[in-house]
Amino acid sequence: MNRLWRALGLIWHGLVRVISALVFAFRLLGRMLLFAGRLLGRPLIWLAQTGPVRAFFRPVRALEVRIGRSLNRVLPKGLYTRALLIIIMPMVLLQTVVAYVFMERHWQSVTSRLSQALSQDIAALIDVYEQFPGESGTNTIMRIGEQRLGLDIEFLPAEPLPPPLRKPFFDILDQALSTELSLRLKQPFWIDTVGRSNLVEIRIHLDSSIMRIIARRSQAYASNSHIFLAWMAGSSFVLIGVSVILLRNQIRPILRLAEAAEDFGKGRDVQFRPRGAREVRQAGIAFLEMKNRIERAIEQRTTMLNGVSHDLRTILTRFRLSLTFLPEGPEVEDMKRDIDEMSRMLDAYLAFARGDVAESPESTDIRALIETFKSDAERSGHFTTLDIEGDPVVKVRPQAFRRLLGNLVSNAARYGDRIEIRAVHDEKYLTVTVDDDGPGIPPENREEAFKPFLRLDVSRNQDHSGTGLGLAIARDIARGHGGDVMLEDSPLGGLRARVKVPA
Numbered sequence: 001m002n003r004l005w006r007a008l009g010l011i012w013h014g015l016v017r018v019i020s021a022l023v024f025a026f027r028l029l030g031r032m033l034l035f036a037g038r039l040l041g042r043p044l045i046w047l048a049q050t051g052p053v054r055a056f057f058r059p060v061r062a063l064e065v066r067i068g069r070s071l072n073r074v075l076p077k078g079l080y081t082r083a084l085l086i087i088i089m090p091m092v093l094l095q096t097v098v099a100y101v102f103m104e105r106h107w108q109s110v111t112s113r114l115s116q117a118l119s120q121d122i123a124a125l126i127d128v129y130e131q132f133p134g135e136s137g138t139n140t141i142m143r144i145g146e147q148r149l150g151l152d153i154e155f156l157p158a159e160p161l162p163p164p165l166r167k168p169f170f171d172i173l174d175q176a177l178s179t180e181l182s183l184r185l186k187q188p189f190w191i192d193t194v195g196r197s198n199l200v201e202i203r204i205h206l207d208s209s210i211m212r213i214i215a216r217r218s219q220a221y222a223s224n225s226h227i228f229l230a231w232m233a234g235s236s237f238v239l240i241g242v243s244v245i246l247l248r249n250q251i252r253p254i255l256r257l258a259e260a261a262e263d264f265g266k267g268r269d270v271q272f273r274p275r276g277a278r279e280v281r282q283a284g285i286a287f288l289e290m291k292n293r294i295e296r297a298i299e300q301r302t303t304m305l306n307g308v309s310h311d312l313r314t315i316l317t318r319f320r321l322s323l324t325f326l327p328e329g330p331e332v333e334d335m336k337r338d339i340d341e342m343s344r345m346l347d348a349y350l351a352f353a354r355g356d357v358a359e360s361p362e363s364t365d366i367r368a369l370i371e372t373f374k375s376d377a378e379r380s381g382h383f384t385t386l387d388i389e390g391d392p393v394v395k396v397r398p399q400a401f402r403r404l405l406g407n408l409v410s411n412a413a414r415y416g417d418r419i420e421i422r423a424v425h426d427e428k429y430l431t432v433t434v435d436d437d438g439p440g441i442p443p444e445n446r447e448e449a450f451k452p453f454l455r456l457d458v459s460r461n462q463d464h465s466g467t468g469l470g471l472a473i474a475r476d477i478a479r480g481h482g483g484d485v486m487l488e489d490s491p492l493g494g495l496r497a498r499v500k501v502p503a
Contacts, residue, residue: 080251087243095236099229111221112176118220119180121149122202122213126185129206145213152214161190161205177202177220193217253280257287264291265482268361268395309346316343360397366423366430367392369402373409374421383418390425394503396481404477405432407470408485408497412436416494429483430503438494446487450475474499 076082125141132140138155145151174193177200181189185204192201200220202213253276260272270291274284319339326332367388377384412419416436423432441449452472474497475485483501490496 079254080247083247083251084244087247088240091236091239095232098232108176112180114218115176115180115220118215119177119184121151122181122204123184125149125153126187126204126206126211129211133208150216150219154212154214156203156210156212158205158207158209161188161203161210164190165192165194250277250280252276253284257284261287262482312346313343316346361395362398363393364396364398364401365392366394366425366432369398370405370421370423370432373405377409377413377419380413382413382416385420387420387422388425389423392423392425394425394430396430396501396503397477400477400480404474404485404499405434407474408434408499411470411497412438412495415439416492418492420492425503428502430499430501432499434497434499435490435492436494437490437492440490440493440495441487449487450485471497 076085125145128141128144129137131137142153142155145153174191177191177193181191181202188205190203198217200215200217202215204211204213253274256272256275257280260270264270272284272288274281274288276284316339320336323332323335323339370386370388374384374386409419409421412434413436415438418437420435421432422435423430425431450471452469471485471487478485478499478501481501483499486498486500488496488498
């Protein structure tokens with residue numbers, strides 16, 4: 001017993017020394033690699049940045065970019081589909097390699113061994129026939145084949161062998177059996193592996209007769225291989241199904257986060273709680289923090305604008321009171337008009353800066369809203385038509401959307417005599433077009449028209465009231481709903497304003 005413990009102690013000490021030596025060797029190798037990296041790192045970086053090296057690798061980079069673009073065109077764009085491909089493709093490749101190795105090594109090898117054993121049995125029976133060519137020999141061969149080898153043997157009169165049959169598409173049995181029979185038989189033979197699915201017929205031309213042998217297919221062919229393939233395919237489908245279910249549960253929080261971000265961008269109420277994996281929850285928490293910061297900034301801006309509005313209106317009210325104590329005259333009337341203009345401009349500036357972002361979306365009847373503008377335009381002497389397609393009820397911020405359409409219709413009424421309003425509500429969008437027969441805006445100046453405080457008139461006089469904020473406010477409100485406002489050529493010869501918002 002002491003010798004055993006002593007031997008175990010020596011083995012333990014030897015292992016400790018070997019492990020210590022390996023640790024020391026790895027440490028030394030790591031230090032050498034670190035020193036080599038520090039020594040050669042800068043020269044290699046400098047060499048990689050030289051012109052000849054860049055010129056040498058430029059075609060490779062161009063080819064890489066081209067291959068990447070081609071793959072981007074072919075590969076799916078969705079995260080769910082790409083993740084499925086990432087899971088399924090390695091599994092399919094693995095199953096393909098396993099199936100190939102099985103077919104190439106196991107299945108073909110087993111089939112070759114079975115064909116070899118069958119051909120050896122047939123060669124042994126032919127040797128027996130040659131030693132005992134009489135009737136007793138043939139009876140003995142038939143008895144041995146039936147009782148010992150499981151073969152149905154029959155001797156037919158001598159006649160030419162049938163012509164070779166057409167090879168099957170998947171002829172691994174035909175090839176293996178033909179090869180083994182050719183190696184072990186000197187006599188001509190004919191085989192049929194297609195005629196009957198579970199049997200193989202072999203005919204051998206002897207000196208005075210034809211030896212016909214019928215064997216079960218399983219004696220020369222690995223017929224149970226389909227079980228392995230079925231198990232492999234079944235397990236693959238089960239694993240893919242489990243992967244699809246689990247992956248769908250992981251993708252769903254990302255889709256909810258995207259929907260919440262889209263709703264918040266459209267100015268809608270967002271009810272969102274972070275779920276899913278840790279990284280997805282971190283992204284959701286970051287989104288909620290960003291949402292809270294934006295809402296606080298909007299609230300602070302609104303409070304500041306309300307304070308500014310109150311102070312400025314107080315000053316304007318003092319001006320009006322001061323003017324009431326002055327005697328009537330042309331100068332006083334001009335000052336009153338200036339104060340009214342300043343009040344109107346102040347309201348427009350504050351409306352543009354505020355944007356009515358604090359208003360909540362509600363179901364709004366667009367028909368009633370547009371008919372109000374139609375009546376106002378007709379009372380001011382403009383010929384106005386209205387056409388609405390689809391459900392007139394949409395979910396928008398009512399007051400903001402009223403200001404949007406009011407600005408567009410007032411612009412059309414200011415510069416044209418005829419106005420056509422058309423609204424189309426389909427499954428995804430609400431599109432409203434306002435056409436007029438006025439002078440229009442040149443295409444190169446249409447984007448400039450959306451800039452705040454910009455007037456495309458020749459002069460900003462009092463005859464044409466306006467602050468240059470109508471289109472800017474309209475676009476700001478439309479983008480706050482997740483849509484936009486575009487200016488186009490009108491069929492009436494003037495300008496068309498097209499509003500397109502999700503609904």
